Structure formats: structure tokens, C-alpha cells
Amino acid sequence: MEGQPALAVDLHDVLIRFGDFTAVKSMNLQVGDTEFVAVVGPTGCGKSTILNTVTGLLKPASGDVRIFGRPLTGLNDQSGYMLQQEGLLPWKTAQDNVGLGLVFQGKSVEQARAQARPWLAKVGLKGFEERYPHQLSGGQRKRVAMAQTLIMEPRIVLMDEPFSALDVHTRRLMHRILLDLWQAERRSLIFITHDLDEAITLADRVVVMSAGPASRMVGEVKITLPRPRDVSALQTTDEFVALYREIWSLLGSEVEKSYATQN
Amino acid sequence: MPRRTKVVVAQVAIVLALLLTWELGVRSGVIDSFFFPAPSTLVGRIKEWMSTADFWTDVGTTLVETILSFIVGIAIGTALGIWLGLNPFTADVVQPFIKIFNAIPRILLGPIFVIWFGLGLTSKVALGVTLVLFVAFFNTFQGVREVNPVVLANARLLRASKSSLLRHVYLPSATTWILSSLRVSVGMAVMGAVVAEYLGSSAGLGHLIAQAEGVLDATGVFAGIIVLSAFVVALDAVVDRAEKRLLVWRPPAAHET
Numbered sequence: 001m002e003g004q005p006a007l008a009v010d011l012h013d014v015l016i017r018f019g020d021f022t023a024v025k026s027m028n029l030q031v032g033d034t035e036f037v038a039v040v041g042p043t044g045c046g047k048s049t050i051l052n053t054v055t056g057l058l059k060p061a062s063g064d065v066r067i068f069g070r071p072l073t074g075l076n077d078q079s080g081y082m083l084q085q086e087g088l089l090p091w092k093t094a095q096d097n098v099g100l101g102l103v104f105q106g107k108s109v110e111q112a113r114a115q116a117r118p119w120l121a122k123v124g125l126k127g128f129e130e131r132y133p134h135q136l137s138g139g140q141r142k143r144v145a146m147a148q149t150l151i152m153e154p155r156i157v158l159m160d161e162p163f164s165a166l167d168v169h170t171r172r173l174m175h176r177i178l179l180d181l182w183q184a185e186r187r188s189l190i191f192i193t194h195d196l197d198e199a200i201t202l203a204d205r206v207v208v209m210s211a212g213p214a215s216r217m218v219g220e221v222k223i224t225l226p227r228p229r230d231v232s233a234l235q236t237t238d239e240f241v242a243l244y245r246e247i248w249s250l251l252g253s254e255v256e257k258s259y260a261t262q263n
Numbered sequence: 264m265p266r267r268t269k270v271v272v273a274q275v276a277i278v279l280a281l282l283l284t285w286e287l288g289v290r291s292g293v294i295d296s297f298f299f300p301a302p303s304t305l306v307g308r309i310k311e312w313m314s315t316a317d318f319w320t321d322v323g324t325t326l327v328e329t330i331l332s333f334i335v336g337i338a339i340g341t342a343l344g345i346w347l348g349l350n351p352f353t354a355d356v357v358q359p360f361i362k363i364f365n366a367i368p369r370i371l372l373g374p375i376f377v378i379w380f381g382l383g384l385t386s387k388v389a390l391g392v393t394l395v396l397f398v399a400f401f402n403t404f405q406g407v408r409e410v411n412p413v414v415l416a417n418a419r420l421l422r423a424s425k426s427s428l429l430r431h432v433y434l435p436s437a438t439t440w441i442l443s444s445l446r447v448s449v450g451m452a453v454m455g456a457v458v459a460e461y462l463g464s465s466a467g468l469g470h471l472i473a474q475a476e477g478v479l480d481a482t483g484v485f486a487g488i489i490v491l492s493a494f495v496v497a498l499d500a501v502v503d504r505a506e507k508r509l510l511v512w513r514p515p516a517a518h519e520t
Contacts, residue, residue, distance in 0.1 A: 055420070080420075087417025091435045091512045100431070101421035134514040145417075152421070 006033045007069065008078075008156050008188035009054055014063035016049050023049045025214040027063070029207060031156070034186035038199035040251060041209030042258035047192040048084075051158045054190065055079055067156070080154030084161045086145035088133045094140075095120060095129040098147045119147040123177055139170035143177065150181060157189045163198070175201055176231045183228055196251070200225070200243050201234055208250040211258035219250040300482040308486040324467040325494070328384060328456035332391020333448060340396040341441060344403025345433060354404070361400070369393050369455070373462040382463050391455025395448045402444045406437030442509055445502045453495055468494065 009031040016024040023046040031037045039047050052058040053065060056075040065072040067079075088097045096103075098119050099112030107115075113129075120129055123143035133141055142162060149157065163171045179202060182189060193199050199206045203223050210218045225239060234240055264272075282302045288294035289301035296304070312318040347354040373390050380386035410432060418432050441448075460469025468491050475483025 075422075077422075083413060083417055083420070085413045087411070087414040089414060089418075089431065089435070091439075092431075093512075100418070103431070104418075104421055104423045104427045132512040134512070148421070 007031065008033045008035070008067070009190065010064070010066040010069075011050070011053065012064040012066070014053060014060045014065065016046065016053060016058060017061045022214040023212065024053075025216050027216055029217065031188050031190060033068075033155075033188055036182060036189045036191065036202060036204045037207060038191045038193055038203035038205070039207045039209060040193060040196060040199050040247070041215065042211045042251070042255045043194065044258060045209045045212040045215040045254070047209060048160050051081065051160050051190065051192060054156070054158060055081055076156070078154060079156040079158055080149040080152050082145055082149040082157070082159045082162050084164060086141050086162075088141060088144060088148070090133050092132075093129065094125060094131050094133075094136065094144050097133070097144055098151055100148060101152045115151060116147070119151045120144070122181060123147045137170075139166055139173060142166065142170075142174055146174075146178065146181075155187055157187050159189065159191045161192055161194065164193070164195070171198070172231055178202065179229060179231065196244055196247055197235060200240060200247070201229065201231060206247055208247060208254070211254045211261065218254060221247050221250070298481055300485060304482055305486050305489060308482050309490060312486065312490075318471070321467050321471050322490075322494070324384075325453075325456050325460065325469070328387040328391060328460075328467065329449075329452045329498070331384070331388045332395055332455050333452040335388065336392040336395025336452065337399045337441065337448065339392065340399025341403045341437065343396075344400045344405075344437065345407055345429070348404045348407025348437075349429075349433070361397075365397050370458055373459050376459065377463045382465060387456050387459040387464065387467070390459040391452045394451035394455045398444050398448045398451055399441055402440040403437040406440035407433050410436045439510065439513070442506050445506060446499060449498050449502055450495065453491070453498065457491060 007030055009029065011027050011029040014024060014027040014029075015022065016027075027050065029037075029039075029050065039050060041047050049058065053060060054067075054072075054076060056072055067076055089100065092100065095113050095116040096109070099107075099109075099116035102112040102115060103109060117129060120126060123146055125140060125143055125147075128136065128140065133144070136144065146162070163174045166174065175198065191199070191202060196206075200223055205220055205222050207220045208218050209215050221243060223243060225234065225237075225243070285294065285299070286301050286303060289296045289299065347357065369390065372393055373386075376386040376389045380389055415428070415432060418428060423431065456467065457469035457472075460467035461473045462469075464470045464473075468487060472484055472487035472491075475481075475487060
């Protein structure tokens, strides 16, 4: 990767502080264009802090944040952010929620709807255009939220434990949809999770963070599993198990450390 | 028999029993008809009124006053609620003043409004507005403050401008609160109009009642009260329909009673 100007995200020696509390220290994270990176770490290690830094919501106390080679000033206009809890507007239908960002951009409601409908179809919600969020299941709401983020065609997609509240089967379905969409239109993706299975299933590379405070990157593992991946068959392969062990050898001690500081 | 029918039957039975006891009590002389005129007398009076043009002018006057107080009160209350809801500093500063204003028994402002605005429409609307305004204000304020932070964060991440946030997030959120208080607001608007009429006016249902009271005509007062109740029930039905239409997006359990 080094030497190529096309790095989508380049965090170099980033330090994030909240008052006296150091959340993230000497963080280095490079994400290539169209690369899918998963970030795992023990709870409270500042995973979300990294996303907020990439979005431009947080300014590092020191260090360098570059987006496609350019230093980040203000908000990052290349990124789309999918939050852990979906923030759909309960008074808007599924299609109006998907088109929300377009309306914010100044497009007319009709234009936004026309663009939103194919996106609902892409996430498997054709026929649900007129449903309100309360008429959708948890997994369906996640898909609306995913379409809402992706319709803006961000070059960098940030996802903060988006599927953590779902049951295992629904989560698998979401993985399949996400991988299909990503495969069809490759974007850079930073995916925060605490679920190792999820990280290995989805990503090109898994980055492991140390326990907080002052967390940093302790290692990374390239996921060599071939693509396109079969989400349901993947987990039982020897290769998958080997990768799981390798990442756990990095992560396990950090998780123990985080328990030790909490108790 | 379905439960719903049973409930209605029980309700009708209670009303009939009450009216019958009342009617029989008056006819047998147990109840003094000077203080409690018989239901049949009241029906007769209302029928008589309905055949006169003056009565309909009174109803029309009160209706116009009610609607005007309602609209103006909601408009001012909502604007104030949004403004203060979005400006916590200003809200903290003016909070005690609002509390003081709200603590004034609004009915007592009636006489001052009559002095300021005369016997016509304006003094009635002014009183109604002071009553509706606070209901609308408190609910809007609450609605703006209690916007789900995740929804707000998400809208911001989708690059919503300030005016977009107001239009797509804050206002709809406040609307649900305003709508849920609509019934109270309508009641307040009617109360403002009628009380102001009662205090001094030349037309309206309050005026009708005041006139009957002036000649110790209990029949007129009772009949006026019945007409007013019917008036409020009719407005309530309109509000109910508006609410159902505007809150289709809500989960049914939340506003089913």
C-alpha cells in the first residue's frame, strides 16, 4: 500500500483526548480505496472514536488524518456513517427514509423517492416502500438504514457495530446483503465490531485494538478467504478457524486486560 | 353480545335512568323545577332556540372565536416552543417568567381584555389565546427537547442543514406532542371564548347563558350548558379525525386507548 496516493483513509500517529482522558494513542490505520477493514477490540477501546475521527466529528490532539491524500479539515464529505442504532425518522415511510439524505441535499421529494425505490429493492425490501419504521422488523429497519447510508454513494463507508442488536440468523442475512452490495460497487469500508466471526466473514483485513484507555493498534491480520464468500458455509472451514485463532491470540490478552481494569 | 355493544348498552341505560328519575322527580314535585328544570323542558327550550336566527348567530360567533383563539394560540405557542427548545440558554432565562404567567388564573384576565379590546371579537380571542398558548408551548418545547438523540445524530450525519433539521426532525417530533394535547387545547379555546362572552359581550353562547342567568332562568342556563357540551363534543370529533390522519406513522398501541 505504501507509496500509493490512493489511500482512502490514512490515520498517522493519531492521539485523541477527552479532557485528561486519552482515548486513543498513536493510532495508525490505513485503508486502501475499495478495501474492507474490520476493527475489533475489547469494549471501551475507542473503536467508535476512530470512526468519529474519520468523519471529522472529532479533532485529534496530535497526528495526521488524511482522506484520499488530503488532510481532513471540517467534516469529511466522502464518508457515510451507519450508526449502531438506526436513526430512522418514525414519521417517514421506508422510501422517504432512504431518500432522506438526498432531500437534505436539496433534491425534490419525488426525485428522492425515485432514487430510493431501487435501493430498497437492492436491500430486499421491494414492496415495503410505504411502510413506516414501526411496521418493519429490526432486520428490515437495519436494511433501510443501510440503504439510507449507501444511496449517498459515499466513497468511504463507516459502520459502527451496525448488526450487534440482531439475532444470529438475521445478522447472517445482513452480512450477505452487505457483501453483495459491496461486491457490486466497491467502496472503502471501515466496520467496527466486537464479533470476530463477523469481522472475518466480511473483511479483507482485521485490525485489533488494545484495551483502553490510550488504546492503540496491536496487530492486524489479512483475511485471505476467497471472494465472493458464502456467508453460511464459511465459518466451518479450516482456514476460517485458523484465522480466528490467529486474531484471538492478539485479542484475547487485551480482552482480559480490559476486564482487569473494569473490576 | 360483543363487549363493545355491551358497553354502549350500559351507557345508554345509565343516561336513560338518570333522565327518567329527573323527569319523574320534577313531575311528582320532589325536585324543585325552578332550580332543576325537567329534561323535557330543556329539550323544548333548545328546540325553540334552534328555530331562531339569533341562536345560530350565537353559535357562529362562539365557533369563530374558538377557531381563531385555537389557531393563533397554537401558532404562537409552537413558534415559542421551538425557539426556546432550540435555545437552552434563553429557555433557562425566561423559564421563571413563563411559570409566573402560567400561574395567573387566566379567567381573571378576561375583564382586562374587555377593557383593552372592547366587547367585540378581539377580547374573546385574546383570552382564548392566553389559554391555548401555554398548552401548545409546553408541548412543543417538550417535543423539541425530547427528539431522539440517535435520530438527530443520524440526520446530522446525512448532512442535514439547520432548516432541514427543523422541518424534517424537530417540527414532526413536536407535532406529535401538540396533537396529543389538541383535545386539551380545543377545550381551552372554547373555555376562553365562552368565559369572555359571559364577562361581557353582545353575542355568543356565553352571552346566551349570561342573559338567562340575569333573569334567574335556570332552564336557559341548563339549556345553554347542554348546547355548549354538544358543541365541544362535535369539535372533539373533528380533532379526533385530524389526529388519526396525521399520526398514521405511529405504532397503534401508543395511541389506542
